[in-house]
Amino acid sequence: MNKIDMSAAEPSYPTPYYAVIFSSTLTAEDPAYQATAAQMETLAEQQPGYLGIETARSGMQGITISYWQTLEAIKTWKAQLEHQTAQQRGRDFWYQHYRVRIAKVERDYEFTADPAQG
Amino acid sequence: MNKIDMSAAEPSYPTPYYAVIFSSTLTAEDPAYQATAAQMETLAEQQPGYLGIETARSGMQGITISYWQTLEAIKTWKAQLEHQTAQQRGRDFWYQHYRVRIAKVERDYEFTADPAQG
Numbered sequence: 001m002n003k004i005d006m007s008a009a010e011p012s013y014p015t016p017y018y019a020v021i022f023s024s025t026l027t028a029e030d031p032a033y034q035a036t037a038a039q040m041e042t043l044a045e046q047q048p049g050y051l052g053i054e055t056a057r058s059g060m061q062g063i064t065i066s067y068w069q070t071l072e073a074i075k076t077w078k079a080q081l082e083h084q085t086a087q088q089r090g091r092d093f094w095y096q097h098y099r100v101r102i103a104k105v106e107r108d109y110e111f112t113a114d115p116a117q118g
Numbered sequence: 119m120n121k122i123d124m125s126a127a128e129p130s131y132p133t134p135y136y137a138v139i140f141s142s143t144l145t146a147e148d149p150a151y152q153a154t155a156a157q158m159e160t161l162a163e164q165q166p167g168y169l170g171i172e173t174a175r176s177g178m179q180g181i182t183i184s185y186w187q188t189l190e191a192i193k194t195w196k197a198q199l200e201h202q203t204a205q206q207r208g209r210d211f212w213y214q215h216y217r218v219r220i221a222k223v224e225r226d227y228e229f230t231a232d233p234a235q236g
Contacts, residue, residue, distance in 0.1 A: 056174035063174040099228040103221035110217040
């Protein structure tokens, strides 16, 4: 029986930090959307206070969570010029609906399976 | 050009509330996992303080976010007996890795495309 490996149960980033939870419904599959999303991810990585990103998609339903050191970093990224343009294109063409949640991450722990016991 | 429909830009739930961000990597596709995940979702809905759930998966990478009124509600759900059993099965068989983040949602807003301007 696997136990949680507490030695590896480190926070991914020092808490507290912030998460932008972006839950979206696309209007249609569009390669231009994929390209822009990838560009925005690369651009986000270059912003001050950026920590990381996680994304998953089931059909038209997507969840993307970006992690940031401070609320100020989130505000700066939201206002970034190319990102502003991408956000507008998203509203004009790509998104049927989205919801944005700004959340303060207070706890963070992980589990990694022990390969020897797999 | 679509504008954000501010009349619809309501928080999904009264802020502040809490999010459990569960980011996982599965070891393999397993129908038993899908069945248990669906059962746990139904069970979560019956817990006090439950607000909602969002989930998406790209291959073996999944993100599930459940929303709760209070930290106490999250603690009670984590300790729920059938949920405990499912968590243990997850560690024994289904998850190669997971990370849990507990976050306080401070802001929440949405965009809905205007169908007339699609």
